[in-house]
Amino acid sequence: MRLTLDDLAVEVRFSTRRKTVELTVERDGSLTVRAPLGIEAEVLEGFVRDKQLWIYTKLAEKNALRQPEPAKAFVTGEGFKYLGRSYRLLLVDEEDVPLKLEAGRFKLLRSEVGRGRDHFVAWYKAHALPWFRRRVKLYAPQIGAEANRVEVRDLGYRWGSCGQTGGVNFNWQTILLPAGVADYVAVHEQVHLRAPNHSPEFWTRVERVLPDYKQRKEWMAANGAGFVGV
Ligand SMILES: [Zn+2]
Known part of the structure; x- marks a missing residue:
C-alpha cells in the first residue's frame, strides 16, 4: 500500500x-x-x-x-526546465538581456556564463510571479477566496506556503514543474485560506476545483525532486 x-x-x-x-x-x-x-x-x-x-x-x-547532482555547466545544448518542458541552452555573443527564452531555446550571453545560475534563478523568479498571480486569480472564484498577496521566493523543501495574513507564497522552483502540477500547488495554497489544515474538508475543497488532484499530487511526490535545481 x-x-x-x-x-x-x-x-x-x-x-x-x-x-x-x-x-x-x-x-x-x-x-x-x-x-x-x-x-x-x-x-x-x-x-x-x-x-x-x-x-x-x-x-x-x-x-x-548524497553526491551532488552534476552542477549545470551552462554550455550550449544543456537542458533547462520550465513548466515541465526542457529547453536547450544556446550561448550567444550578443543580446539585449543576459538571458531569455526565445524560439524554444534559452539564450545566455556567453560573457555571463560565470553568473549563469544567478541569471536562471532570476529568470525563473521573474516568470513564476506573473504566472502564479494569474493562476491564483483564475481559481479564486471556484475556491471562494483570493490571496491578497502572491510572492515567489526560495522556500527550501516546500513548493508553496500559505501566510497568516491572507497571502500565498510559491517556491520559484515550482515553475519548473509541469503546468498542471504547478496549478495543483497554486490551488492547494489558496484553499488553505478557507481551510488551514489538511482536514477532510480541505481535500474536499481541493477536489472540487481539481477533481484529479490526487494524480497531480502523486506525480509530484514521485517526480518532483527530479525537477528542482539549476
Ligand atoms: Zn498544505
Whole structure:
C-alpha cells in the first residue's frame, strides 16, 4: 500500500507480528512505514503527519550527504526546465538581456556564463510571479477566496506556503514543474485560506476545483525532486 501526504509518498508494509508503527527513511530517500495489520488508515496517516517535520529534516540530511547532482555547466545544448518542458541552452555573443527564452531555446550571453545560475534563478523568479498571480486569480472564484498577496521566493523543501495574513507564497522552483502540477500547488495554497489544515474538508475543497488532484499530487511526490535545481 502507498500513502501520499502532501509531497511525500510512503510505502506501507503491514505485519501481523508488529505492535507498533515505525517510520524509516531508506538509503535512497524513500519512506517506509511498518505497521500492525488492521491499523486504521486515519491513525496511520496521523502518525506520518506528526512526523512530517522529522521526515523533511532527515531527507535534507540525506540530500546533503548524497553526491551532488552534476552542477549545470551552462554550455550550449544543456537542458533547462520550465513548466515541465526542457529547453536547450544556446550561448550567444550578443543580446539585449543576459538571458531569455526565445524560439524554444534559452539564450545566455556567453560573457555571463560565470553568473549563469544567478541569471536562471532570476529568470525563473521573474516568470513564476506573473504566472502564479494569474493562476491564483483564475481559481479564486471556484475556491471562494483570493490571496491578497502572491510572492515567489526560495522556500527550501516546500513548493508553496500559505501566510497568516491572507497571502500565498510559491517556491520559484515550482515553475519548473509541469503546468498542471504547478496549478495543483497554486490551488492547494489558496484553499488553505478557507481551510488551514489538511482536514477532510480541505481535500474536499481541493477536489472540487481539481477533481484529479490526487494524480497531480502523486506525480509530484514521485517526480518532483527530479525537477528542482539549476
Ligand atoms: Zn498544505
